[in-house]
Amino acid sequence: AQKVTQAQTEISVVEKEDVTLDCVYETRDTTYYLFWYKQPPSGELVFLIRRNSFDEQNEISGRYSWNFQKSTSSFNFTITASQVVDSAVYFCALSRQAGGTSYGKLTFGQGTILTVHP
């Protein structure tokens, strides 16, 4: 069975602070995919990043960066110089490689509520 754990239920920071959201996953698969989604107060789920299990390179996109470490089964997300617009619920998710009876359904973590104060 797959499992995703986001230990931080809520994080509160002041604008311009850096913040890291932790994600730890469990899977027996050798091939899998990790995702981060953002859910702002309006409710939609916005895709941020996908990483496959063979690619451990860190990625940076503007103020966002992701650190994937297979050795610790972690896929952490850092926001640099946070802004009020970053306030949202952030979900880490895991899926198997599509095929057979498992066409890539997502298993989500519990989510981390990030509040950025002005």
Add this chain to the structure above:
Amino acid sequence: AAGVIQSPRHLIKEKRETATLKCYPIPRHDTVYWYQQGPGQDPQFLISFYEKMQSDKGSIPDRFSAQQFSDYHSELNMSSLELGDSALYFCASSFTGGGTDTQYFGPGTRLTVL
């Protein structure tokens, strides 16, 4: 770019009534997923369709059924509604092809059961 379309966006029903949620995937996407998100919860997988055939099933109540039509749109039918069915229902689509691709989510349908 075209996104996933869901209708209606909001739906209010009484207990024991029936509801139908619709989803129009991104053009050329071959897989549709349905998720249910209760208040303060993470989204839970309900069911998926690949090329119009059911491909996977999660914790979907027997009172719920879904299908994908020839034009690739999908409908989630919910009968004998209960108070606990009040939730945000998401549809997502992806181009699975030979592997796993990114799921893009629609804006969701907020169902309230009174």
